[in-house]
Amino acid sequence: MTEEEKYVTTNWKEIKSTGLNLLYSGKFLNKKIADELLFRLDSEIEYFTGDLSRVKVFGKWHNIPRQQAAFGDEGLTYKFSGLSVPALPWPECLLKLRNEISKCMGTDYNFVLVNRYRNGNDYMGEHRDDEKELDEEAGIVSISLGATRDFVLRHSETRKKGSTSKISNVTIPLEHGSCLVMKKPTNHHWYHSLPRRKGCLHVRINLTFRKVKR
Numbered sequence: 702m703t704e705e706e707k708y709v710t711t712n713w714k715e716i717k718s719t720g721l722n723l724l725y726s727g728k729f730l731n732k733k734i735a736d737e738l739l740f741r742l743d744s745e746i747e748y749f750t751g752d753l754s755r756v757k758v759f760g761k762w763h764n765i766p767r768q769q770a771a772f773g774d775e776g777l778t779y780k781f782s783g784l785s786v787p788a789l790p791w792p793e794c795l796l797k798l799r800n801e802i803s804k805c806m807g808t809d810y811n812f813v814l815v816n817r818y819r820n821g822n823d824y825m826g827e828h829r830d831d832e833k834e835l836d837e838e839a840g841i842v843s844i845s846l847g848a849t850r851d852f853v854l855r856h857s858e859t860r861k862k863g864s865t866s867k868i869s870n871v872t873i874p875l876e877h878g879s880c881l882v883m884k885k886p887t888n889h890h891w892y893h894s895l896p897r898r899k900g901c902l903h904v905r906i907n908l909t910f911r912k913v914k915r
């Protein structure tokens with residue numbers, strides 16, 4: 702098999718700071734596979750509507766500023782920001798990707814959260830993925846498709862009022878077909894967000910593969 706025909710190519714770059722442990726591979730997915738995945742996820746996936754597309758912040762309900770869907774092994778639900786998300790059965794294209802990623806990482810991921818950002822007005826606010834039901838050892842594997850958007854990480858100390866922390870923020874432009882692995886203990890100490898980018902007119906789809914404890 703030539704390099705071009707391989708499903709994934711790992712060319713990991715380590716990104717480290719105090720309590721931050723990331724791996725990034727910019728051209729992780731084969732280009733043809735990345736293009737096809739983007740097309741399929743854009744046309745075949747039904748995103749949540751109704752209660753599953755809203756979140757409660759300080760007692761008020763808001764539409765989430767992006768579209769979401771979740772898939773996973775049978776019987777799994779995943780709770781985050783006041784939502785309990787039932788995992789729907791894996792679509793064929795995501796099952797294949799899940800299997801390739803699990804093989805590559807040597808870990809069995811059983812759940813994926815899909816976030817679709819229609820354009821630069823859609824975003825994700827600052828948060829940590831530190832839910833108890835996540836298997837920390839597995840980390841979180843984040844695959845990006847479509848428009849390049851900045852992923853911004855901030856240490857919890859620097860968020861505090863009057864902070865004198867010297868720890869710099871880390872910004873990674875996540876490109877089409879890339880893979881970012883958030884390893885332990887990143888999600889204890891660092892918050893991350895996907896800020897608005899007014900100039901961005903194109904769709905981006907992000908997949909976060911997780912291992913939910915049964």
Ligand SMILES: O=C(O)CCC(=O)C(=O)O
Nearest residue numbers: 814816830852895907909
């Ligand atoms: O879209 C992204 O890159 C961020 C996704 C994310 O943080 C999450 O799904 O928890």
Ligand SMILES: [Fe+2]
Nearest residue numbers: 828829830893
């Ligand atoms: Fe996250």
